[in-house]
Amino acid sequence: MAAKATDRRTLRTRVLLRDALITLILKKDYDAITVKDIIDQANVGRSTFYAHYKSKEALFRGGFEKLRTLLVEHQRSALAERGNADARRLGFSRAMFEHARDHTEIYRALVRGRGGIVALGEIRRVLSELVREDLTATLARNGAGAAHRELVVQYVVGAFMAVLTWWLDRRARLPPAEVDALFRALTLRGIAPADDDAP
Amino acid sequence: MAAKATDRRTLRTRVLLRDALITLILKKDYDAITVKDIIDQANVGRSTFYAHYKSKEALFRGGFEKLRTLLVEHQRSALAERGNADARRLGFSRAMFEHARDHTEIYRALVRGRGGIVALGEIRRVLSELVREDLTATLARNGAGAAHRELVVQYVVGAFMAVLTWWLDRRARLPPAEVDALFRALTLRGIAPADDDAP
Amino acid sequence: MAAKATDRRTLRTRVLLRDALITLILKKDYDAITVKDIIDQANVGRSTFYAHYKSKEALFRGGFEKLRTLLVEHQRSALAERGNADARRLGFSRAMFEHARDHTEIYRALVRGRGGIVALGEIRRVLSELVREDLTATLARNGAGAAHRELVVQYVVGAFMAVLTWWLDRRARLPPAEVDALFRALTLRGIAPADDDAP
Amino acid sequence: MAAKATDRRTLRTRVLLRDALITLILKKDYDAITVKDIIDQANVGRSTFYAHYKSKEALFRGGFEKLRTLLVEHQRSALAERGNADARRLGFSRAMFEHARDHTEIYRALVRGRGGIVALGEIRRVLSELVREDLTATLARNGAGAAHRELVVQYVVGAFMAVLTWWLDRRARLPPAEVDALFRALTLRGIAPADDDAP
């Protein structure tokens, strides 16, 4: 906890711990991994572990920063794009499917077992932000929908997570482009400000 | 395990255990409840607990049978109804929201903390069946969509669970009818066989 | 407990239980045998067991009556004999060794493990009586020794039990006659009223 | 088990555990003492207990090392003495009685109940070694007796244990010197290489 991140050894230790956790997650269920497993794998003392992370989960959660950055960037650039309005929506979705496809092994491990709860929870948190931004940006004009905007956020994220999980469970057999297209079709049709409601 | 469910004492014990678990869930986090807590609350011996249930979770899962029955019935009667096609879809959703509203306390307790994972998982399982049936019944004519029907199932259930959870987290402030309407609008618009696909 | 020993079923049950215990003792350590083992082996309900015996040990202890009768008879007839004084002493010892040799299997099982404690305790109790009688009969004239007669009783019985146990542990390799002779030599020489004390 | 005895904390813990057990033995039956009782008394965690000892019995057995050392020393010095041959025999016996008298409380507690079995078993083991040495040292010249020397060892130890137990049961009323004299008289007369056998 108190360890300054600037110390070279400190960084080394954290890398060792993260790598150890990833290695273990690929081998066995997240829940079945104990702190002892991690420190043995990382060749690190028990107290050292707790000096850096409050718990196994804290270590785990730390690993989602890069993903967050990636998705935020895609979202930003999609929104900035000109052209078809729909194409500018849900800027994260394609990137997310592709990222998952590129790291199928680790994603499948994450989703598997109870560990998925934490992982998916973390991803859900990131995505919620993005969808919220998305809706804010594109539905600003639609005052009516705003009342329950958060419901729509949860709706979209929940649907996305479910599709993602299902897709990974099926070993990502569909190409990312295709599953993305299906998801976008279902969603955009649903959340589109119904034209006949606001003539 | 081996206990015959026909024994009157056996039934009594199971009721004691379920009631004890519910009482405790309303008091504290599911994960924080230990087997000892349950048996103390139920005034039951430790071995008796394990004679009936393999684990706390097994006991917990057992409590969703009634809900399942309720939802299945609503689904059936909705499908059997005449009239507006849309009204016949997703027959479970209104019943589910109302059931949750009627038992807000326990639902909120279920969703809270990590215990929600198990509870929601169980509900998700039940709903998946219903949505699958629904789609099979109403999209039978649409051969095209059938290819990825399971994706749609997961999409719908994921979206529903997310809305339900969010709604409960917000203390079910919206009337069930309203949140249900919002959900149905988003969903039915999304999964409707696009008119331009079948002119 | 309340069961009248005259009831036919009662007797049958007790026989079943005793036989079950013996069967089990030959198979595994006395201490490792549980009440459940016994009632399973005897095909009897749990309450039935407790209706007849207060505990596993009570059942076990019951099996030593015949042995007691046998030894008492030998002792009596030895004391009644005429002839060499020494030959009239410790009338039980030879019979005991022979009885053990004749039932080596069960004796070895009894002595083995911690169960031996109960068994040997029971035998010790029987032998103590006999030795006490013996000393009373033969040392009556020796008032001096009488003061610590009980010490001698314990001495003799302790020594005998140790020799018996050792002999059984060694699979009764020595003939009973021989080990008996060795025991008697050591003992009679020891407890003989020292001639120089009473000239 | 794995704990290195060199660690200062390790030693402290073991002392705590031993003291706790002794305290408890003086209060209640050995068999009635649970591991929980011990760790509560010692203010020690359950896992700590099992890190050091496999069981309550293992802890118990560990407490006889000092006694062993004491007796071995007495035996050695007795054998080394000059003078009367008999006085050099059974060098442990007087020390043992005196030690028991000096710690009557704990000895009586040890012998009481089922715990005595373990305690006496341990003492018996130590004494067997000593008697074996004794006989080897003093009967070396007597080849004849050697054949069944182990029988004699068991005979002597069994007799001694019985006398000791009886004496303790009687609250050690006789002075150690006297009970020792009685035991030695009975034993030495018995095991003396009968002079008339080897003229």
Next chain:
DNA sequence: TCCTAAGCGAGACGGTACGTCTTGTCTTCCA
């Protein structure tokens, strides 16, 4: 270059929950 504070490994420790086991009692059912 030396010294000193910190990071670290190793692992003992107190605690707590687990799932299993056994005991002796108590309830139900059947013959």
Next chain:
DNA sequence: TGGAAGACAAGACGTACCGTCTCGCTTAGGA
């Protein structure tokens, strides 16, 4: 209706982890 079957309360067992802690060793980085 009385005894057999077995469900039950109670609680000990040995194991597995947790998060805290105390040790020395090593290893920078400032003096």
